[in-house]
Amino acid sequence: MSKFHSTVSRRTFMKGLGLAGAGLGAAVAAAPVFHDLDEVVASSTGVWKHPWFVKEVDQPTAEVDWTIMPYFDNRETMFHTPSFIKAVGMEELQRLGALSAANKKTWIAQNKPGATLRDVALDDATGFGFAYGLEGHWVAPAIVGTPEDYDAARWTGTQEENLRMLRVVARFYGARDIGVFELDQNTRKTVYSHERDGKAYVFEDVEEAYEIDEKRIIPYTAKYVVMFTILESQEMLKRAPGHAGLATTALGYNQGALVGNRLQQFLRGIGYQGLAEMTSNAIVQCAGGLPLSGVAEMSRMSLTTLQPEFGPMLRAFKLITDLPLVPTKPIDAGMFRFCRACKLCADACPSSAISSETEPSYDIQGPWNKPGIKNYYYDGAKCFTFWLESVIGCGICRTVCPFASKNKASIHDWVIKPIASVTPIFNGFFANMDKFFGYEDIGDDGWSLREEKQSWWDINNAPVYGFDTTRGTEKLQ
């Protein structure tokens, strides 16, 4: 055949045109519906669907023995100075305090990546609004009008309608997701026995919650605990323990307090009670509430849980309400099971505070741990000691967690997470690959090398607040 003459017949050409047209038509028909995986899993506003590889289950993936679980006193954590002193001694605290102050100055002078003058200023300044003036309240202050003020009846809806409504509101105010669990004879133990200010939480058969000198009262009718999450910047947290990571954490606390206050006021406005956090990390333990409400699974880090899309790169808050809500079931995405084989956080922790045991157990490490969970209990004294030796908040464990991935590369949400959800046999391999692919870039001193290699200060056009609020949501105009 002559190579200058086309061998495509008229028939074949028209067939080709037809096929191409059909293909284009199919592509265009499908294209506007799903632009990416996020839109496949997101559904209409207010209804929260888990990513497709997440299963709903009846019990959290971390086993709980309610019979041995006590009510936990919030003053026992290492964040409560008297308890830290009890654990390490006053002399050690003073030494660490002096070291912390000295390190700060030294690193500023050395221009240490992540601890320069502007890093410190960034971190400290972000605290404005929460620690530095924005309060939370146990009982809603009389700010918004109640239904009575408008001669209206209080809002009534089904439990499903109410949850949907609260999600829509919470999402608008700044929360990423909310989950709900109901307080019963067992789950009441997720409420602290005492708050850090010394006041006891007491359940009583009353209509309205109140607060007096010694105690904060929770009516039995206020039995719905709403856990909500605030996103943090993965890019900044991956620079732990540099100050950028703490800045995004501080911003999270800010947002959490704002959202808590607003939700509380909204509930007041529709005629219901909302008992909100009057200080940070109050009322209910997050590591208990999040697995119970299906927002996350327990993790080896134990101080932090794992959410299917964002891993540990978010912050959680809560309030208690009497608005009838349908509880959201615990989830199983194979994440707590992944921790068994992974151990990257334990390996990376500079103070070896995280357990390296393969199997979780009920054995606690110290009074900062709450008994009753088959868990990887951590050493709070070692952890907090390193916070003082480095930067308050550290977060190196979160930096190296394989679930702390973004979603631009399909490997995370399309391969690793779905496979880990179904079977554990590749978990060890995935954990090794995580290191091999350079996702954990840790120096000899335990600090992330990310800031050194690519300074956060040089990132142009980062998303607002440092995170992608459209991830897994309906991208409305």
Added chain:
Amino acid sequence: MWLIIGLVAGAALLALVAWLRSRDIKVTWYEWLIGVVGLLLLLFTIQNLVGSFAELEPTAAWMFLLVTGLPAVILLAVSWQLVARRQRAG
């Protein structure tokens, strides 16, 4: 972006089929399979390469080129060679 990639890949495949037919070249089912798997792996590599750079993970990006890109190229080459060598022999 993926719409365009899909269109280009689809069109290229159609063109390949037409060209093979015109030369009367036979391709077995397993040669197709190896080729398609190689192509999918290549697309997977490209997506993760671009995505990793977008995630500010340059090390991961280059690793994808090595770990999945190389096997993709090998599979495509194997598929091509299986066909070509049979042609030469036959």
